[in-house]
Amino acid sequence: MDGNRIRKIVIVGGGTAGWMTAAAFAKILGPRYADITLVESEEIGIVGVGEATIPQINIYNRMLGLDEDDFVRETQGSFKLGIEFVDWGKKNHTYFHPFGPFGVDMDGVSFHAYWLRMMHGGDPRLVTDYSLTSVAASQNRFMRPVNAGNSPLSRIAYAFHFDASLYARFLRRYSQARGVKRQEGKITKVHQRSEDGFIESVELESGQKIEGELFIDCSGFRGLLIEQTLKAGYEDWTHWLPCDRAVAVPCAHGDGEFTPYTRSTAREAGWQWRIPLQHRIGNGYVYSSQFISDDEAAAKLMANLDGEALADPRPLRFVTGRRKKAWVKNVVALGLASGFLEPLESTSIHLIQSGIARLLTLFPSRDFEPADIERYNFMIAREFAQVRDFIILHYHLTERDDTPLWEYCRSMDVPETLKEKYRIFESHGRIFRDNDELFNDTSWFAVMIGQGLVPRSYDPVVEAMDEATLRARMNELHSVIGNCADQMPGHADFIAMNCAAKAA
Ligand SMILES: Cc1cc2nc3c(=O)[nH]c(=O)nc-3n(C[C@H](O)[C@H](O)[C@H](O)COP(=O)(O)OP(=O)(O)OC[C@H]3O[C@@H](n4cnc5c(N)ncnc54)[C@H](O)[C@@H]3O)c2cc1C
Incomplete structure (x- = not known):
């Protein structure tokens, strides 16, 4: 050999x-x-x-044996607990795709099945109210998981912006x-x-x-x-993922929040990203050249920044x-x-x-x-x-028909593999993860519900728990998550304490 x-x-x-x-x-x-x-x-x-990254990058970093604080410091990095989607399923609507689990599974059944039962019974809480990373993100808090037994604090999942x-x-x-x-x-x-x-x-x-x-x-x-x-x-795959250009520009922090998450805002011909780093915010408008000109896209981006632009907008093309x-x-x-x-x-x-x-x-x-x-x-x-199917989902499952891009996306044909996911979800809110696929139940559930696909019913097995017990457990879980979030430091404070970049 x-x-x-x-x-x-x-x-x-x-x-x-x-x-x-x-x-x-x-x-x-x-x-x-x-x-x-x-x-x-x-x-x-x-x-x-x-x-912007997803939590799996921690596996790569551990394989290299990196000191995480050094890595964040050297790359002017920040932490990411998920993505906030603004105006995607419909206008004036926001949802969060969190890293880390919703609640805790009970009696071998996924937590989201119990949440669906409560939701069908008229409970107004969002599923993300039971996700520590969502709640912490909404308060701009961050910390790494700690060894705390069954506490949600031991299951904080995170990635990085850099x-x-x-x-x-x-x-x-x-x-x-x-x-x-x-x-x-x-x-x-x-x-x-x-x-x-x-x-x-x-x-x-x-x-x-x-x-x-x-x-x-x-x-x-x-x-x-x-x-x-x-x-x-x-x-x-342009017929399913029609965006083929982007224009990117960094800007100063301005008055914007130092969020431990990426924000993705749907726009008329695509969407805009906002990625907060220590020294600047990364921004970009990803769009379809069929539906908007390069100049218009750049103008839209420049009009929607937190602070002063730090460079000229940079165009990118892709298929x-x-x-x-x-x-x-x-x-x-x-x-x-x-x-x-x-x-x-x-x-x-x-x-x-x-x-x-x-x-x-x-x-x-x-x-x-x-x-x-x-x-x-x-x-x-x-x-x-x-991964393609998961991304198509965001474009396809929308009520938006206010611009030609959204009209196209909501009526396009999608891959059979995605249609099957919809069919299984629509009746009882079930999700099947094939062959270790990257995105897990939490991700599919967060985005399907967030984009507005509400199953007709819930997994019948959850009725094995009587309603009073379920309600008591859900209330307890909700308050535990709130208490855990209260214990977490602010994102900016966490970085200042552990991994602030040296001044340039
Ligand atoms: C708009 C946009 C936003 C993105 N946002 C994200 C994100 O948030 N998260 C994420 O995970 N990914 C994101 N990506 C993807 C990410 O940017 C790429 O996966 C990543 O940068 C890897 O790029 P690369 O190294 O493959 O290519 P490149 O960065 O293009 O590097 C190519 C290299 O090849 C060299 N090269 C090419 N031709 C020659 C030659 N003839 N001789 C010598 N050298 C040559 C170049 O010098 C360069 O070093 C984004 C991409 C785009 C377009």
Whole structure:
């Protein structure tokens, strides 16, 4: 086996995907296993807008062995307990998609089934009133979970907001300290083996060639190796996810709140994100070019900022969908080179992480076993499709018909896999999670209810509990959650105490 081991890995691209891959390989494989070189071009630059994450990033951070306070400090980061959706299901309506559970499951039945029974009985409390992360978010509070037995304080789930450019630099320092070599330069030629088309080397503008046995394509939307060279093909999902452009701008904090959550506000032709960092707020308008011009979108964004804009608005273009094959021959595409679903649920960075984990599970020898490659491609395709359905849900389940975009979205046909989720939910509010799909019951429930899909009834099994007992338990849970939230410090105070960035 030893003679067959991959000894030279070349990572093409130094954005979030490239440096996340480099850091993971440096930690898991290390320079003794293989020579790892990352090629990036400062002239081309990075997309640099991926600034919100989901809790799974904690698994990646733990794998690297990061000190979390350092990580937040170095990336001007903040904490995220979920996403607030404004005007999505209908205008003048807000709901919260929290991380972490609703209430507690009772007698083996999901908490949300009991909540539905109460709701059908006329109880006015929202399901998010039973989520500690929702309640804490509404009060701008944050703390990490503590070891407190059954208390909701031990089940706080959270993710991060961070400055994408600082994140890439942070991971670059980590990777270089562990032996990853960085090569600056623009790749202008790609050389393939004549007998089978495997990539042999990439050539820089300077004429320097960088040889490898395994190439990771993290070159962003252009897909330098996976598409431009190996023609993997692209499955276009614009008919389901019609937003194809964004304009992004950072602004000063102004008078806005320092929220421990991302805000997503639906607009006439898409939606606007608001991501609070320590030194600024990240903002962007994601829109469909079919329904609004670039100038109008930029003007809308600039008119809806918390404080003074700190740069000119930056336009971005994309096509929602995925590469038909993420792994072809000796090239594995990660990050935007493998596809993009749009940033509504902050899933891109997670998909990078999950691609890295799957690749490490199926790490090739120089034989590049076709069965392994097929399995990898199957798993990536499935995960993209599952996340796609979850994002489509936000656009499709809406009462809005006030603009052509919303009229289009509410009447579009959706994938059969999503229709099945609706059908099962509509009767008794049940949710099935297929093959470890990324979003769990809490997420599906929060968004389906939040977007306005109320099941006709509830799981009949909850009637095994008598009503008085249920009411007493729900009241107790509600007050425990309120008390727990009261014990949490403010988000700004938590950062000041633990991980404030050094003044520039
Ligand atoms: C509008 C928008 C908002 C987003 N928001 C989020 C979010 O909130 N959360 C989230 O998880 N994700 C988000 N994403 C996605 C996230 O930005 C990306 O997943 C992440 O930045 C990874 O990008 P990348 O590294 O694949 O590509 P890039 O950042 O584009 O990096 C590509 C790299 O390849 C190099 N390169 C390319 N061609 C060559 C060449 N010829 N020679 C040498 N080097 C080359 C470039 O120099 C660069 O280093 C968002 C994306 C968009 C478009």
